[in-house]
Amino acid sequence: xxxxxxxxxxxxxxxxxxxxxxxxxxxxxxxxxxxxxxxxxxxxxxxxxxxxxxxxxxxxxxxxxxxxxxxxxxxxxxxxxxxxxxxxxxxxxxxxxxxxxxxxxxxxxxxxxxxxxxxxxxxxxxxxxxxxxxxxxxxxxxxxxxxxxxxxxxxxxxxxxxxxxxxxxxxxxxxxxxxxxxxxxxxxxxxxxxxxxxxxxxxxxxxxxxxxxxxxxxxxxxxxxxxxxxxxxxxxxxxxxxxxxxxxxxxxxxxxxxxxxxxxxxxxxxxxxxxxxxxxxxxxxxxxxxxxxxxxxxxxxxxxxxxxxxxxxxxxxxxxxxxxxxxxxxxxxxxxxxxxxxxxxxxxxxxxxxxxxxxxxxxxxxxxxxxxxxxxxxxxxxxxxxxxxxxxxxxxxxxxxxxxxxxxxxxxxxxxxxxxxxxxxxxxxxxxxxxxxxxxxxxxxxxxxxxxxxxxxx
Numbered sequence: 001x002x003x004x005x006x007x008x009x010x011x012x013x014x015x016x017x018x019x020x021x022x023x024x025x026x027x028x029x030x031x032x033x034x035x036x037x038x039x040x041x042x043x044x045x046x047x048x049x050x051x052x053x054x055x056x057x058x059x060x061x062x063x064x065x066x067x068x069x070x071x072x073x074x075x076x077x078x079x080x081x082x083x084x085x086x087x088x089x090x091x092x093x094x095x096x097x098x099x100x101x102x103x104x105x106x107x108x109x110x111x112x113x114x115x116x117x118x119x120x121x122x123x124x125x126x127x128x129x130x131x132x133x134x135x136x137x138x139x140x141x142x143x144x145x146x147x148x149x150x151x152x153x154x155x156x157x158x159x160x161x162x163x164x165x166x167x168x169x170x171x172x173x174x175x176x177x178x179x180x181x182x183x184x185x186x187x188x189x190x191x192x193x194x195x196x197x198x199x200x201x202x203x204x205x206x207x208x209x210x211x212x213x214x215x216x217x218x219x220x221x222x223x224x225x226x227x228x229x230x231x232x233x234x235x236x237x238x239x240x241x242x243x244x245x246x247x248x249x250x251x252x253x254x255x256x257x258x259x260x261x262x263x264x265x266x267x268x269x270x271x272x273x274x275x276x277x278x279x280x281x282x283x284x285x286x287x288x289x290x291x292x293x294x295x296x297x298x299x300x301x302x303x304x305x306x307x308x309x310x311x312x313x314x315x316x317x318x319x320x321x322x323x324x325x326x327x328x329x330x331x332x333x334x335x336x337x338x339x340x341x342x343x344x345x346x347x348x349x350x351x352x353x354x355x356x357x358x359x360x361x362x363x364x365x366x367x368x369x370x371x372x373x374x375x376x377x378x379x380x381x382x383x384x385x386x387x388x389x390x391x392x393x394x395x396x397x398x399x400x401x402x403x404x405x406x407x408x409x410x411x412x413x414x415x416x417x418x419x420x421x422x423x424x425x426x427x428x429x430x431x432x433x434x435x436x437x438x439x440x441x442x443x444x445x446x447x448x449x450x451x452x453x454x455x456x457x458x
């Protein structure tokens with residue numbers, strides 16, 4: 001089903017609404033594949049395809065949504081009625097905080113985030129990708145498992161405020177975990193909007209090369225200089241984006257950036273933005289309310305510059321605040337808006353070895369297992385390492401260390417950045433929601449001084 005056909009479904013649903021001027025209709029078509037592979041269980045490939053119609057209605061500042069997976073006239077009538085009735089019921093409690101449907105102020109710009117070959121991927125070709133990785137790891141007498149997923153999502157949005165937009169995107173993700181039978185593992189992953197940008201052979205080779213040599217040692221709590229590889233940096237920045245740069249928390253006074261816009265919050269080398277059409281990101285033309293996306297500078301030369309908004313958070317903040325095209329759901333997600341195309345500009349370090357060279361006694365972290373908020377107002381978090389952390393001694397990466405736990409402020413981590421790698425790349429966590437929403441962080445490896453290791457990971 002084409003973008004135009006999805007748009008016609010959305011328009012039919014809007015015509016059936018009792019209050020079309022207060023209604024937004026979103027139609028999403030998804031086709032995706034998810035393959036799990038391992039040398040013990042072989043290949044397991046799942047395919048998914050669906051069309052989802054969502055109606056969102058506004059009544060006295062309250063919003064409500066309803067969904068259906070059938071685009072026939074009866075289902076469309078039912079879904080817009082259900083959303084309207086739910087919004088009316090909420091309105092009985094008094095006025096809400098939603099200021100009304102956003103108008104179409106500027107048309108969305110095109111991007112290169114759709115790839116024909118990725119859209120055509122089937123179960124057979126997905127199995128081939130996994131088999132290549134299994135053979136490379138197996139040839140080295142190692143164990144392997146991994147994940148390979150591709151998706152194509154087409155979205156059409158119309159609203160009574162004049163929004164009428166369509167967009168199509170594709171994405172691909174591969175991760176490989178190689179292990180030596182002793183519990184020591186090497187991990188590698190890659191993400192892109194096109195499968196041609198991902199080499200399963202290269203990712204498998206990288207995973208095998210990262211298996212630690214020698215016996216693990218235990219690291220004592222204390223302060224350390226740490227080199228984070230890009231995969232770990234992406235997790236930290238994604239968490240910071242949701243914790244500090246969301247406009248709802250800022251409007252409610254609970255953001256780590258409240259009172260700090262225009263002040264230095266990071267090292268002067270830090271330039272962080274939300275850039276939806278950056279070359280290696282997973283681009284999008286508009287947000288969940290149909291508002292066009294545009295580049296937003298968040299930190300410039302270490303100085304906090306802006307936060308991102310959806311229609312609800314901008315209305316709560318008031319003044320000159322407007323949606324920046326960062327709604328995660330029609331009417332605004334419960335947690336508010338967030339940047340989904342973070343880009344951290346790289347620095348001058350040409351390699352991991354160049355980042356580790358000045359460190360006498362430190363840590364090299366390739367991957368993080370989990371991250372938990374401790375104090376959102378301070379951007380304070382606890383996070384643990386996973387699958388490949390090493391001692392750095394006299395500038396050299398040496399023996400592996402057991403998983404460790406850090407507790408620190410994400411803004412303090414950015415303030416302690418001493419150097420950045422010169423080659424940012426797209427990193428992504430394997431979250432596969434339905435409808436599918438692929439996002440990632442483009443970032444380099446970094447060296448940070450004065451990080452707090454609080455103990456062993458539990």
